[in-house]
Amino acid sequence: MPRESSNLVQRSFALMPQFIDTKVAEPPRVADETLIAKAVGGDRRAFGQLVERHYDFIFRTACKWCGKVSDAEDVAQDVCVKLASILRSFDGRAAFTSWLYRVTLNAVRDMQRARSRRGRNVDRYAEVAPDEFLPEQEDSAAAKELWTAVRRLPDQQRDAVLLVYAEGMSHAEAGVIMGCKEATVSWHVHEAKKTLRGLL
Amino acid sequence: MSNHDDFDHKLAALQGLNPPAPNAARRNQALDAAMLAFDAEQKSATQGSSTISRLSSMFANARRNFVMDNRLTYGLGTAAVALLLLPLGYQLYTSTAITPVGVPPVTVTTTADPVPLGGEAEQKVEAPANGTAAMETPTADLEIRLDDRAEANPPVEEGEADMAVMAPAPEAAPLGEVAKPVMRTLAQPGGAQPQMSAGVQPLTESFAEPMMVAPTDPSGDAFAKFTESPVKIVKNEPVSTFSIDVDTAAYSYVRRALNEGWVPEPDAVRIEELVNYFSYDYPAATDAATPFKPTVSVYPTPWNDKTQLVQIGIKGYVPPVTEDTASNLVFLLDTSGSMDQPDKLPLLKRAFGLLVDQLGENDTVSIVAYAGSAGVVLEPTKGSDKTKILSALDNLSAGGSTAGAAGIELAYQLAEQHKVQGGVNRVILATDGDFNVGIDDPEDLKTYIKNKRDGGVFLSVLGFGSGNLGDDTMQALAQNGNGNASYIDSFKEAQKVLVADAGGTLDTIAKDVKIQVEFNPAVVSEYRLIGYETRALNREDFNNDKVDAGDVGAGTTVTALYEITPVGSGAELNDPLRYETDAAATPDAAAATEFGFLKLRYKEPDSDTSKLIEVPIGKDLAVDSLEAASADDRWAAAVAAFGQKLKGSVYGDMAWADIRKLAQGARGEDEAGYRAEFMGLIDMAAVLRPNVVPATPIEETEVAPVPAVVPEPDAVQVPEAAPVPEAVPAPEALPAPEAVPVN
Numbered sequence: 001m002p003r004e005s006s007n008l009v010q011r012s013f014a015l016m017p018q019f020i021d022t023k024v025a026e027p028p029r030v031a032d033e034t035l036i037a038k039a040v041g042g043d044r045r046a047f048g049q050l051v052e053r054h055y056d057f058i059f060r061t062a063c064k065w066c067g068k069v070s071d072a073e074d075v076a077q078d079v080c081v082k083l084a085s086i087l088r089s090f091d092g093r094a095a096f097t098s099w100l101y102r103v104t105l106n107a108v109r110d111m112q113r114a115r116s117r118r119g120r121n122v123d124r125y126a127e128v129a130p131d132e133f134l135p136e137q138e139d140s141a142a143a144k145e146l147w148t149a150v151r152r153l154p155d156q157q158r159d160a161v162l163l164v165y166a167e168g169m170s171h172a173e174a175g176v177i178m179g180c181k182e183a184t185v186s187w188h189v190h191e192a193k194k195t196l197r198g199l200l
Numbered sequence: 201m202s203n204h205d206d207f208d209h210k211l212a213a214l215q216g217l218n219p220p221a222p223n224a225a226r227r228n229q230a231l232d233a234a235m236l237a238f239d240a241e242q243k244s245a246t247q248g249s250s251t252i253s254r255l256s257s258m259f260a261n262a263r264r265n266f267v268m269d270n271r272l273t274y275g276l277g278t279a280a281v282a283l284l285l286l287p288l289g290y291q292l293y294t295s296t297a298i299t300p301v302g303v304p305p306v307t308v309t310t311t312a313d314p315v316p317l318g319g320e321a322e323q324k325v326e327a328p329a330n331g332t333a334a335m336e337t338p339t340a341d342l343e344i345r346l347d348d349r350a351e352a353n354p355p356v357e358e359g360e361a362d363m364a365v366m367a368p369a370p371e372a373a374p375l376g377e378v379a380k381p382v383m384r385t386l387a388q389p390g391g392a393q394p395q396m397s398a399g400v401q402p403l404t405e406s407f408a409e410p411m412m413v414a415p416t417d418p419s420g421d422a423f424a425k426f427t428e429s430p431v432k433i434v435k436n437e438p439v440s441t442f443s444i445d446v447d448t449a450a451y452s453y454v455r456r457a458l459n460e461g462w463v464p465e466p467d468a469v470r471i472e473e474l475v476n477y478f479s480y481d482y483p484a485a486t487d488a489a490t491p492f493k494p495t496v497s498v499y500p501t502p503w504n505d506k507t508q509l510v511q512i513g514i515k516g517y518v519p520p521v522t523e524d525t526a527s528n529l530v531f532l533l534d535t536s537g538s539m540d541q542p543d544k545l546p547l548l549k550r551a552f553g554l555l556v557d558q559l560g561e562n563d564t565v566s567i568v569a570y571a572g573s574a575g576v577v578l579e580p581t582k583g584s585d586k587t588k589i590l591s592a593l594d595n596l597s598a599g600g601s602t603a604g605a606a607g608i609e610l611a612y613q614l615a616e617q618h619k620v621q622g623g624v625n626r627v628i629l630a631t632d633g634d635f636n637v638g639i640d641d642p643e644d645l646k647t648y649i650k651n652k653r654d655g656g657v658f659l660s661v662l663g664f665g666s667g668n669l670g671d672d673t674m675q676a677l678a679q680n681g682n683g684n685a686s687y688i689d690s691f692k693e694a695q696k697v698l699v700a701d702a703g704g705t706l707d708t709i710a711k712d713v714k715i716q717v718e719f720n721p722a723v724v725s726e727y728r729l730i731g732y733e734t735r736a737l738n739r740e741d742f743n744n745d746k747v748d749a750g751d752v753g754a755g756t757t758v759t760a761l762y763e764i765t766p767v768g769s770g771a772e773l774n775d776p777l778r779y780e781t782d783a784a785a786t787p788d789a790a791a792a793t794e795f796g797f798l799k800l801r802y803k804e805p806d807s808d809t810s811k812l813i814e815v816p817i818g819k820d821l822a823v824d825s826l827e828a829a830s831a832d833d834r835w836a837a838a839v840a841a842f843g844q845k846l847k848g849s850v851y852g853d854m855a856w857a858d859i860r861k862l863a864q865g866a867r868g869e870d871e872a873g874y875r876a877e878f879m880g881l882i883d884m885a886a887v888l889r890p891n892v893v894p895a896t897p898i899e900e901t902e903v904a905p906v907p908a909v910v911p912e913p914d915a916v917q918v919p920e921a922a923p924v925p926e927a928v929p930a931p932e933a934l935p936a937p938e939a940v941p942v943n
Binding site: 039042044047048051052055056059060063064069072073076077080081082083084085142143146147150161162165166168193196197 | 207210211212213214215219220221222223226227229230231233234235236237238239240241242
């Protein structure tokens with residue numbers, strides 16, 4: 001039977017990787033805002049560029065948050081896909097990276113939630129996954145312990161601690177990312193410290 | 201604490217972590233996926249493709265439902281807290297500048313990177329991201345509100361708070377359901393519908409027999425909830441209507457559960473599917489024009505000597521072997537990470553190998569895999585090219601997360617492109633049940649499948665494994681796709697479904713088969729349909745050809761059982777009314793010779809108008825004793841009794857030994873050994889869920905002692921109501937924010 005490919009989406013993205021070649025010298029930097037505006041207007045080149053530019057940031061953020069490289073890769077991909085549809089909801093009131101940070105954070109949580117829903121039984125046995133991402137060898141055992149403890153904190157406390165201590169943000173900045181008031185961040189940090197003191 | 205104390209130094213060590221550089225392949229994959237999503241988004245924005253908009257709304261609904269569902273399972277206390285906190289959470293949420301609007305919380309993984317195979321890379325990647333990626337959903341704020349609710353409620357979240365908050369109570373065994381077996385009032389609790397109190401029977405009774413092996417909920421398997429069909433009074437509701445059900449998934453599931461040593465949750469036991477698992481020797485129809493004729497028999501109820509069972513059996517026409525109908529099959533295979541277990545993907549491969557063995561020159565097979573990526577693994581290939589098909593199957597491996605919706609679309613596209621007029625066009629979905637993360641609401645996928653079905657492509661679903669099985673989704677998909685849902689728990693079962701019953705699985709001979717029975721109030725005072733709860737139809741649906749119903753495959757037998765209470769038997773569950781005069785109900789003499797009247801509607805596979813078959817259920821069909829009933833009749837009754845007892849039905853109870861005896865005497869030839877296997881299940885069930893009544897004469901009014909009730913697992917704690925107002929403390933009570941090191 002003849003193939004009717006007309007109603008299939010063409011593999012148009014096949015060309016995508018070529019127009020940003022990281023091996024070649026970086027092209028003149030266009031502001032994120034310009035790219036966003038173009039992408040929202042339907043410019044797929046601009047969108048590709050934007051995602052490309054921020055993928056590493058998304059991945060690293062996810063990595064810190066979930067502590068597993070494979071999970072972080074999944075999350076990062078999710079975020080990239082989501083960006084296609086949610087980019088237009090970015091209103092420019094905060095920096096793009098802050099916004100992206102929060103999107104990534106939400107994606108991490110979605111994943112963790114989905115996991116707790118699906119693999120309740122499985123995960124209980126695999127508390128420390130083989131590819132858990134922890135500080136490198138030269139770092140002290142204490143740091144590893146610290147990371148493990150922090151990642152087990154309740155969502156909000158963990159977010160607050162990581163934003164403030166790992167990312168070095170002020171409480172106000174963390175509040176912007178977490179979508180809550182500065183005071184709430186302080187409170188979460190306070191609570192987290194209480195918990196951590198008991199553990200470490 | 202407001203100073204840089206030791207602890208702050210300690211925490212500062214957190215900064216030393218440098219995540220590794222991203223893997224280049226994964227990076228490119230993600231970027232490709234993003235572009236695909238972008239294209240789909242653009243397409244939906246500019247063309248407003250109906251598929252996309254439908255799908256996106258579907259996602260949104262599913263998400264909403266998911267949130268609702270989960271909240272329900274938190275338990276009442278949390279629900280109350282949630283209600284209190286929602287406005288507060290919303291307040292917090294709206295107070296920030298960059299809260300993303302419209303973040304689709306559904307995890308969508310649309311990878312443009314298919315399983316590489318035999319140099320077909322170029323064609324394989326046509327996975328259209330239609331819809332999957334194009335999800336502009338208004339549900340994001342709901343999601344975020346949920347976040348904020350948790351956020352505003354930190355005191356609850358101590359230690360493993362994630363678990364405590366997220367872990368829903370075991371879905372399949374909520375309190376009400378578990379309590380049901382408690383109400384084992386075997387007999388007639390004068391007038392009241394026993395149903396009504398089933399859920400609220402005091403639990404205190406339930407510890408009467410603490411040694412009882414408690415049925416457990418070992419699984420994350422999801423089942424659609426249903427309540428047993430209640431007893432109906434013929435005078436009030438003389439007509440009973442339902443759609444036939446040819447699925448057998450429930451039987452396989454129950455078998456697996458019992459063999460593994462646990463009692464399946466009540467909602468997993470769909471009695472009609474248990475009964476229909478076995479084939480019965482009904483006279484078959486002779487030609488395709490009238491694809492079946494009903495066989496009706498009436499015999500005494502084994503668990504109640506005052507009532508009778510009406511057994512309605514139909515057997516589908518078997519087309520002669522010479523008619524080699526061409527098939528166009530698309531295998532849609534779940535290769536997500538969860539399938540990586542011996543009883544899933546490897547079994548699936550062997551099972552499909554069996555099916556492929558039967559295909560010939562006329563048939564076409566394609567394979568679509570979905571797991572993060574939806575990709576064509578095998579382009580449409582002639583059934584005779586077995587090597588190619590089998591090696592494609594062989595090369596499948598499990599990994600990644602599930603993105604079912606994209607896969608389904610792709611599979612349908614392939615099926616439609618290679619549609620065989622007058623042949624079998626079917627997508628066969630094999631999964632462990634977990635569809636796209638977040639779309640666990642069966643309702644929403646229905647519409648999509650239904651539209652495709654109307655276009656002539658049907659869907660069958662094969663379930664694998666346990667622990668993750670979305671039985672409700674499977675059922676919903678198959679029912680709406682004019683197909684059947686089977687549960688493959690072993691190679692033997694694969695053989696039954698895909699080889700022995702292949703005709704029934706693949707070759708639909710009649711669709712939308714509905715049964716309507718009108719009972720005669722002069723002869724029957726009460727009736728009850730056994731099973732088919734999930735298939736009940738409204739009375740008016742019977743004549744409405746738009747209403748979908750079950751389908752019959754070649755050679756399939758379908759059995760339905762009614763328990764009827766003859767007038768004057770004294771077994772009525774409902775007391776007669778004091779003020780009702782019987783004058784109006786006096787029928788003419790002729791009608792008094794019939795129990796009722798059976799009507800059956802079906803459509804031929806390609807037709808949109810239904811045909812009607814009518815048969816009276818005469819009193820002359822009734823036999824006086826169970827022994828006089830045919831072996832098939834007694835077998836069906838035994839299976840029904842087994843199902844009722846296993847799920848703790850409130851109607852009738854037989855001792856396991858009695859069920860066994862009944863079944864033993866009705867085994868017949870049983871060439872394939874299915875009935876022998878059932879005997880084993882009875883023994884297993886008898887051990888796992890001991891009798892609560894003595895095996896011999898049943899006292900009419902005895903309220904049986906009650907088996908132990910599943911204790912709520914400790915792990916699932918419903919969080920206590922939190923002190924809400926204190927959730928966000930006043931700033932002055934806090935360490936001064938500026939005291940914290942800011943780099």
